[in-house]
Amino acid sequence: MNYIVCAEDISKSYGSILAVDKVSFTVREGEFFSLLGPSGCGKTTILRILGGFIEQDGGTVSIDGKDMKGIPPNRRDTAMVFQNLALFPHMDVRENIVYGLRKRKFPADRIREELNSILEIVDLKGFETRRISELSGGQQQRVALARSLIVKPKILLLDEPLASLDKKLRVSMQGELKEIQKRIGTTFLYVTHDQGEALTMSDNIAVMNKGVIIQMGTPDSIYNCPWNIFTADFIGAGNFIPVISVEKENHMFVLKTEDRGRIFLRDDFKKDCRDFPGVKKIQGPESSGVKDKTALPVFFIRPEKIKITTKPQRNKNLFNGKVKAIIFEGPDIRLEVVSNTLGKIKIEVKNDGSLPGLKENDNLLFHWDYIDGILLEY
Numbered sequence: 587m588n589y590i591v592c593a594e595d596i597s598k599s600y601g602s603i604l605a606v607d608k609v610s611f612t613v614r615e616g617e618f619f620s621l622l623g624p625s626g627c628g629k630t631t632i633l634r635i636l637g638g639f640i641e642q643d644g645g646t647v648s649i650d651g652k653d654m655k656g657i658p659p660n661r662r663d664t665a666m667v668f669q670n671l672a673l674f675p676h677m678d679v680r681e682n683i684v685y686g687l688r689k690r691k692f693p694a695d696r697i698r699e700e701l702n703s704i705l706e707i708v709d710l711k712g713f714e715t716r717r718i719s720e721l722s723g724g725q726q727q728r729v730a731l732a733r734s735l736i737v738k739p740k741i742l743l744l745d746e747p748l749a750s751l752d753k754k755l756r757v758s759m760q761g762e763l764k765e766i767q768k769r770i771g772t773t774f775l776y777v778t779h780d781q782g783e784a785l786t787m788s789d790n791i792a793v794m795n796k797g798v799i800i801q802m803g804t805p806d807s808i809y810n811c812p813w814n815i816f817t818a819d820f821i822g823a824g825n826f827i828p829v830i831s832v833e834k835e836n837h838m839f840v841l842k843t844e845d846r847g848r849i850f851l852r853d854d855f856k857k858d859c860r861d862f863p864g865v866k867k868i869q870g871p872e873s874s875g876v877k878d879k880t881a882l883p884v885f886f887i888r889p890e891k892i893k894i895t896t897k898p899q900r901n902k903n904l905f906n907g908k909v910k911a912i913i914f915e916g917p918d919i920r921l922e923v924v925s926n927t928l929g930k931i932k933i934e935v936k937n938d939g940s941l942p943g944l945k946e947n948d949n950l951l952f953h954w955d956y957i958d959g960i961l962l963e964y
Contacts, residue, residue, distance in 0.1 A: 590616075593636070597642060604797055608644075609799055633666075667747045701714075705732065826885075894944075909945070
């Protein structure tokens with residue numbers, strides 16, 4: 587396996603604050619890899635360590651097989667797109683994009699050739715003489731991207747570059763970024779706090795909290811097979827149902843809830859979950875923010891896995907509930923339901939006309955399959 591980035595036990599403190607705590611991960615050449623987590627979790631610090639803007643206190647960083655200790659940013663085969671873009675307002679689009687090539691003293695004909703190529707890739711043909719102030723937010727993002735890509739780095743570091751855009755433009759730029767990355771094949775290492783962004787664009791994701799990486803994997807495995815409560819809660823919506831006991835019957839777990847409900851879960855519920863290759867196991871339960879290692883597990887299920895029915899279902903987890911709220915979300919409709927045996931439950935259905943004519947305070951039946959959901963430990 588060809589890893590272009592290898593970080594081993596890297597740590598960084600600012601005074602008494604431990605920002606990054608012995609973090610290890612690898613990135614394959616040509617992949618779109620995201621560091622995802624809340625503000626202050628250490629993800630930007632890691633990005634700046636990789637770029638050479640700050641030095642780690644401990645551990646090693648290798649890029650393309652070379653130890654980066656003591657090597658300044660201008661001698662690393664990386665480029666960075668900052669959150670504030672850092673474009674030069676007194677220069678036009680062309681001058682901003684070719685700035686790095688001119689600093690490297692490229693000949694004029696080579697600069698023209700590279701400029702024409704990158705303008706086509708980022709869809710800025712015809713905008714060469716525009717001032718930065720004359721561009722939309724999305725166009726400015728593409729100028730910053732082009733300026734970094736034109737120097738042909740092996741790794742492009744992106745520090746929340748879409749954070750300042752409105753939602754519609756941000757979604758559009760996510761698709762453009764992924765398409766550009768696929769076309770040029772450059773390794774992208776992306777920092778974001780936006781779960782949707784990471785799930786949409788990434789080949790692999792590292793979820794961070796409190797200075798450590800608590801889970802790594804593909805978007806599908808991160809979403810469907812969270813390792814702990816923090817990951818499950820941070821990535822998308824979910825139902826967390828406390829259980830007071832777990833028993834085994836044949837090939838089934840029987841989970842008893844605080845309100846005397848029973849949930850059946852097949853014992854192979856984790857069959858499609860795989861650990862991320864080459865990654866150290868999570869640094870311990872404390873990374874989830876929960877210190878009580880003796881706490882009982884929690885049953886977790888995504889709202890879209892729960893189905894509404896009008897009649898009893900065989901071989902399903904079937905429950906009664908009362909509708910407390912119906913929330914319209916465009917393509918989806920979210921129901922907030924109260925069950926006597928499960929507590930508060932969120933159910934998500936498609937806005938396709940299939941939802942029965944429910945209204946608040948109506949009673950309903952809902953169910954999910956025995957294989958759906960997951961048993962989480964703290």
